[in-house]
Amino acid sequence: MSSTVSLPVGPAFAPPVAASTQQAAATLEANDIGKHFGGIHALEGVSLQLRAGEVHGLIGPNGSGKTTLLNLLSGYYQPNSGVIRLDGEDLSTATVQHRSRLGIARTFQKPRLLPTLPVLDNAVLGAWPHARAGFLATAFGLPWVGREDRALRARAVELLHGVGLGHVLRRRANLLSHAEQRFLEIARGLAMRPRFILLDEPAGGLTGHEIANLGDVIRTLRDGGIGVLLVEHHTDFVFRVCDRVTTLNVGRVIKHGAPDEVRNDAEVIRVYLGA
Amino acid sequence: MTANLRTGIALAVALLLVATLPRWAGDQYQLHLAALICVYWILIAGLNLVVGYTGQLSIGHVGLLAIGAYAFAILAGKMGWHPAAALIAAGALGGLCGLALGLPSLRLPGFYFAMATMAFALIVGEIVLAQVGLTGGGVGLPGPVFPAPFDTPHGFYYLVAALAVLTTWLSWNVARRLWGIGLMSIRDNPVAAQAVGVPLFRAKLTVFVFSGITAGIAGATFSSLQSYITPDTFVFELSLFFFVCIIIGGRGSIVGPFLGTVVLTALPELVAPLAKLGNFFYGLLLLVVVLAVPEGIGRMVEVVIERVRPRVVSNEPIEPDLPRLARAIGAPS
Amino acid sequence: MFTVVVSGLAIGMLYAAVALVYNVMFSTSKVLSVTTGHIAMLGGVFGAWFMTGLHLHWVIGLAGAIAVGALFGGLTELLAIRRVLNRSDEHLWLLSTLALATMVQQAVGLWWGTEPRPFPRLIDQTFSAGALDQKFWLPIALAALMAIGLEVFYRRTLFGKLFLAMSEDAFAARARGVSTDRIRVLSYVLSGALGGLAGFAAGQLTFAYFALGLTLTLNGFIALAVGGLGSNVGALIGGAALGLLNAFASHWFGGSYQQTIAVGLLMVVLLLKPEGLLGSKNVRPV
Numbered sequence: 001m002s003s004t005v006s007l008p009v010g011p012a013f014a015p016p017v018a019a020s021t022q023q024a025a026a027t028l029e030a031n032d033i034g035k036h037f038g039g040i041h042a043l044e045g046v047s048l049q050l051r052a053g054e055v056h057g058l059i060g061p062n063g064s065g066k067t068t069l070l071n072l073l074s075g076y077y078q079p080n081s082g083v084i085r086l087d088g089e090d091l092s093t094a095t096v097q098h099r100s101r102l103g104i105a106r107t108f109q110k111p112r113l114l115p116t117l118p119v120l121d122n123a124v125l126g127a128w129p130h131a132r133a134g135f136l137a138t139a140f141g142l143p144w145v146g147r148e149d150r151a152l153r154a155r156a157v158e159l160l161h162g163v164g165l166g167h168v169l170r171r172r173a174n175l176l177s178h179a180e181q182r183f184l185e186i187a188r189g190l191a192m193r194p195r196f197i198l199l200d201e202p203a204g205g206l207t208g209h210e211i212a213n214l215g216d217v218i219r220t221l222r223d224g225g226i227g228v229l230l231v232e233h234h235t236d237f238v239f240r241v242c243d244r245v246t247t248l249n250v251g252r253v254i255k256h257g258a259p260d261e262v263r264n265d266a267e268v269i270r271v272y273l274g275a
Numbered sequence: 276m277t278a279n280l281r282t283g284i285a286l287a288v289a290l291l292l293v294a295t296l297p298r299w300a301g302d303q304y305q306l307h308l309a310a311l312i313c314v315y316w317i318l319i320a321g322l323n324l325v326v327g328y329t330g331q332l333s334i335g336h337v338g339l340l341a342i343g344a345y346a347f348a349i350l351a352g353k354m355g356w357h358p359a360a361a362l363i364a365a366g367a368l369g370g371l372c373g374l375a376l377g378l379p380s381l382r383l384p385g386f387y388f389a390m391a392t393m394a395f396a397l398i399v400g401e402i403v404l405a406q407v408g409l410t411g412g413g414v415g416l417p418g419p420v421f422p423a424p425f426d427t428p429h430g431f432y433y434l435v436a437a438l439a440v441l442t443t444w445l446s447w448n449v450a451r452r453l454w455g456i457g458l459m460s461i462r463d464n465p466v467a468a469q470a471v472g473v474p475l476f477r478a479k480l481t482v483f484v485f486s487g488i489t490a491g492i493a494g495a496t497f498s499s500l501q502s503y504i505t506p507d508t509f510v511f512e513l514s515l516f517f518f519v520c521i522i523i524g525g526r527g528s529i530v531g532p533f534l535g536t537v538v539l540t541a542l543p544e545l546v547a548p549l550a551k552l553g554n555f556f557y558g559l560l561l562l563v564v565v566l567a568v569p570e571g572i573g574r575m576v577e578v579v580i581e582r583v584r585p586r587v588v589s590n591e592p593i594e595p596d597l598p599r600l601a602r603a604i605g606a607p608s
Numbered sequence: 609m610f611t612v613v614v615s616g617l618a619i620g621m622l623y624a625a626v627a628l629v630y631n632v633m634f635s636t637s638k639v640l641s642v643t644t645g646h647i648a649m650l651g652g653v654f655g656a657w658f659m660t661g662l663h664l665h666w667v668i669g670l671a672g673a674i675a676v677g678a679l680f681g682g683l684t685e686l687l688a689i690r691r692v693l694n695r696s697d698e699h700l701w702l703l704s705t706l707a708l709a710t711m712v713q714q715a716v717g718l719w720w721g722t723e724p725r726p727f728p729r730l731i732d733q734t735f736s737a738g739a740l741d742q743k744f745w746l747p748i749a750l751a752a753l754m755a756i757g758l759e760v761f762y763r764r765t766l767f768g769k770l771f772l773a774m775s776e777d778a779f780a781a782r783a784r785g786v787s788t789d790r791i792r793v794l795s796y797v798l799s800g801a802l803g804g805l806a807g808f809a810a811g812q813l814t815f816a817y818f819a820l821g822l823t824l825t826l827n828g829f830i831a832l833a834v835g836g837l838g839s840n841v842g843a844l845i846g847g848a849a850l851g852l853l854n855a856f857a858s859h860w861f862g863g864s865y866q867q868t869i870a871v872g873l874l875m876v877v878l879l880l881k882p883e884g885l886l887g888s889k890n891v892r893p894v
Contacts, residue, residue: 389642390829391871554710555711558708562688562708562711
């Protein structure tokens with residue numbers, strides 16, 4: 001990993017540079033990605049550019065490769081061809097954990113939480129990448145560890161209130177409603193202080209009102225300078241909230257552009273949106 | 276009364292009880308039992324982080340106990356080291372062996388890992404039996420005595436109680452901070468743990484080495500308490516006993532496994548028929564807990580309390596506080 | 609020297625038989641049960657009891673051992689597997705089978721005693737038969753028969769094909785109307801019977817000994833892991849390798865490091881080829 005990439009890891013209590021004042025070059029991109037599993041070609045020649053302070057939608061029929069692409073960006077898969085880049089640096093061999101430290105957060109199609117722990121603990125887990133306390137310092141109860149812990153928890157509380165979960169801070173995660181679990185995952189992702197957050201079908205199972213709230217949250221993230229990748233099936237929602245949209249079909253990009261362009265594209269309508 | 280104040284008072288009371296135990300304990304036998312509980316707990320408190328928090332099902336820690344015990348018996352006994360130095364060395368050796376065991380086996384999937392730890396315990400038994408010159412083989416070794424004031428039952432109790440309190444404090448610190456949540460994420464959802472940057476292998480290895488150190492220290496004090504150790508002292512079933520204390524007490528808790536240790540150590544002593552059943556009883560208890568209350572007896576108590584006095588669960592809708600969110604994202608911590 | 613080879617092969621084939629039992633159970637449940645070695649132990653102990661305690665003919669002893677094995681296999685599934693497979697916590701079955709294994713080992717220890725007790729001759733033979741002693745050839749022949757029998761079972765019988773279907777894709781099998789619960793308990797009963805049979809056949813070699821359970825669970829697992837999870841031929845090879853290695857090591861260096869050598873073999877194989885000699889990379893070990 002080249003050392004010229006600016007890592008958002010600094011002293012624990014220095015104010016992080018708000019993402020909107022970072023260089024405009026802040027991008028997470030997939031360049032000409034190919035991925036196959038055995039004989040199945042999941043992705044071919046796929047390129048996508050996620051910019052800071054932008055909401056980028058990723059749509060397409062089932063099996064088109066959306067989640068595969070998300071997994072490639074977050075590091076769970078390695079591409080067979082092509083390159084994943086962060087600010088121009090090749091990220092392809094970086095582990096999932098390393099990418100979390102570089103500011104890439106994600107949510108999962110089926111929320112992955114710690115069922116027996118309260119909401120607050122689940123959220124503060126996201127602060128791991130920039131927590132400084134190691135095992136020994138923690139075990140010996142050094143005072144600064146306690147201070148850092150309290151600060152991380154305080155921020156997690158703010159994030160939870162921010163996404164609307166302030167009323168369930170102490171509730172066990174497995175007692176949450178489906179929507180609450182989804183918002184909790186987002187809060188956890190935000191605790192990572194990400195530059196980019198990749199959302200895997202976050203609107204799945206949400207009511208109309210909750211989807212509207214989700215849209216507000218996503219817009220707030222964008223305005224805060226975070227780049228949001230939104231993989232979704234709720235196409236109305238995608239076109240409302242996104243700045244740009246990429247459409248996949250059978251592992252290839254068939255259309256890319258502003259929401260209106262994509263929504264009115266003939267092929268997108270044919271393979272996905274319907275008449 | 277805030278939760279913190281309550282915890283503080285409970286802790287103070289507990290410490291007071293521990294400190295004054297020799298007065299109200301009754302007879303020498305009960306004092307011995309209390310010391311044994313402390314010794315076991317030194318090991319189990321460390322093992323708890325491995326099994327209860329990180330979810331690594333290690334059933335071989337009796338091997339590390341044996342290593343600590345024999346190291347102490349050989350260094351402080353045969354080789355005449357000062358017992359304090361030998362104690363530290365036993366802990367260090369336990370940690371080293373934990374590293375040697377953990378490095379190859381922690382990458383293995385669950386059953387493979389459990390078998391590897393079991394094999395480790397059996398191998399330690401084999402080596403101890405075979406290296407007659409070093410360990411006395413089947414005859415065994417005497418357990419060295421600590422210097423005054425720890426050479427009386429009272430004094431020894433205070434030594435192991437202090438070590439037990441120290442180990443509890445160390446593991447409690449890890450458990451209640453972010454590290455504890457990180458460990459539990461490895462146990463409950465490794466994919467999520469990866470996503471937030473938890474280094475799976477390194478974290479597992481770290482707690483495993485820690486548990487090796489505590490096992491080594493426990494082993495040293497164990498050999499002193501037992502006054503004489505032979506390979507028969509370290510049967511595989513003891514490993515199982517440690518393991519069961521944690522599972523029954525409940526994973527993800529410090530108090531649960533501690534109570535489990537106290538109950539399971541004292542029970543066969545107090546209820547004679549159970550002593551005969553011995554390990555059958557532990558197996559039965561484990562099976563019942565796994566089938567009926569897999570989260571342990573601690574959780575079962577919570578569930579019962581919940582039935583008796585249910586907390587009103589409000590079902591408010593999710594209403595984001597967008598300005599607060601914006602501040603949290605952009606603001607310094 | 610020939611005796612060393614034969615004795616190593618004999619104990620190795622017992623390990624191989626246990627590995628075969630692991631394979632059958634794993635195929636339908638994706639679970640490796642800690643009770644696997646204990647099934648063989650029960651076959652040996654109960655076989656000895658039927659013959660020496662109840663003075664029954666060895667054929668009845670054999671049938672009894674098989675029955676006990678089958679019963680315990682079914683019990684494992686009903687108690688320790690079925691209730692636990694549905695839970696979200698992935699490794700609960702490790703705890704439940706460990707608990708059941710402990711219970712049965714301790715119970716047998718309390719009832720049968722903690723000393724190894726002799727297992728009677730099945731066929732009339734002097735004790736000076738050396739390498740031709742039935743205590744060697746019975747387990748070897750049995751393991752070979754088991755492996756062949758399982759192949760025939762999987763290829764030629766309907767139930768065998770159902771096992772294979774479940775092992776490939778349990779979800780799809782269920783979608784096609786296969787009662788996966790019943791197939792699974794059937795597979796455990798079958799493998800229990802096989803395990804009991806193996807323990808009986810090897811009884812003269814191992815003696816009837818309560819502590820055999822755990823050692824067979826471990827060594828059978830080593831044979832399985834070396835040969836490759838899911839491969840029956842691999843089980844035979846792994847068992848043979850383990851048995852021969854132990855026999856030669858004992859012969860040259862004395863027998864006090866059996867376990868160490870066995871695990872050494874395992875570590876070497878796992879480091880070089882983690883899925884075992886004949887294992888497929890796709891089989892996800894638990």
